[in-house]
Amino acid sequence: MSVGDSHVVVVGASLAGTRAVEALRHQGFDGRITLIGDEAHQPYDRPPLSKTLLSGKRTADQVRLHPDGDDYASVLDVTMMLGRRACSLDVDAAEITLDRDERVGFDALVIATGSRARHLNHTDHLPNVYVVRTLDDCLRLQAALVAGARVVVVGAGFIGAEVAATAHSLGCHVTVLEAAPVPLERQLGATMGTYCATVHARHGVPLRVGVQVDEIDANGVILAGRERIQADVVVVGVGAVPNTEWLQDSDVAVGDGVLCDAFCRVRGSGAGTLKGIVAAGDVARWTNTLFGEEMRIEHWTNAAEMAEHAATTLLADLNGDSSSLMPFAPVPYFWSDQYDIKIQFLGRSTGHQEVVVVDGSMESGKLVALYRRDNQLIGALGISRVRQLMSYRNLLATGASWEEALTHAAQ
């Protein structure tokens, strides 16, 4: 069978899934592609869900990933199966079973099922409790964020902080609760996590750290110790969980995400990888050889870049020519817009031993801070310093030493 006769199925019709489809076509694949996604909407972008769409500055149509809607399917010649859920995968039979027991066979498969919002136990039935992961979540919350509403945001991570900022801009009375003593510590470290979280207080939004939510009811939140905080709206922003349940009886290796090799090929439960199956985006866990670290990244740029890489690997494997393949070894990047600041991070903060502000200052609210591990630059944080921060990408990509980074900063 020639590659052109192959049928590639992509499961997950969001950023990683659609980017994989585009990359396959741009790289010359002219076989059949089917894109399966369980949301009924045309694919859309998630970052605006906590920012400009939630605030009403943009409409649902404006956050579509492909503004030309249905044309996307015809331009890229892809069969879209939206509103359809993949329920299981049979690797040996090369077949996916969808809801309503429909079966779809494939020659190659891209797993791009992303992640979903983590919920707090026993709160799903409460009409005043919200998460923000999907377009429907966002539109539901938007309707509740009326001026004067009392809003409690549980979780001071990036999405919680963005929702707090947006709700504040809409005239809501917002309180942010965080269980950890330091917000954003995992992503930014203690010093910069603490500093970034001061943005709430600067805008008059109380942030309480180290508090445990015991219960949520129709009147708000009850903390451990039985203190009650009255709220009309409770937004739960306590992280995300990879969507891997549909793979649980398959041969795919799963462990906080779909386990992949350095090239985005999916590992089997035995040794080695599964022929013709790759994964990308929030759902995928792989070893980033640039950092020598296994990672699963829940950020936009990674989903887009990894999908393109996974498509390249898949085509090379289908063509039987993997000799020139490169590992997927990017400099991770994310941004977050909160109130009047833009936070951006390049690289990693894991295991850093020192963080130094090299540009701007904490007092001014605009800065670049570098992260050192041993004698190496491993990460760079920018707060409202877009151009300056991006100048560190190359240094991170080439494994620059700490001295080289400080020299660059001094120029």
Ligand SMILES: Cc1cc2nc3c(=O)[nH]c(=O)nc-3n(C[C@H](O)[C@H](O)[C@H](O)COP(=O)(O)OP(=O)(O)OC[C@H]3O[C@@H](n4cnc5c(N)ncnc54)[C@H](O)[C@@H]3O)c2cc1C
């Ligand atoms: C509110 C919000 C704000 C964000 N803001 C930022 C930001 O400012 N900066 C940044 O870097 N990143 C941001 N992100 C993260 C970024 O949007 C994600 O990293 C990106 O969406 C991941 O894309 P993905 O395609 O891998 O997964 P997802 O976007 O999660 O898409 C996976 C798709 O697969 C579908 N699916 C799941 N299981 C199945 C199944 N069994 N069958 C069929 N379909 C299935 C899902 O419903 C979903 O449509 C934000 C995310 C959210 C939720």
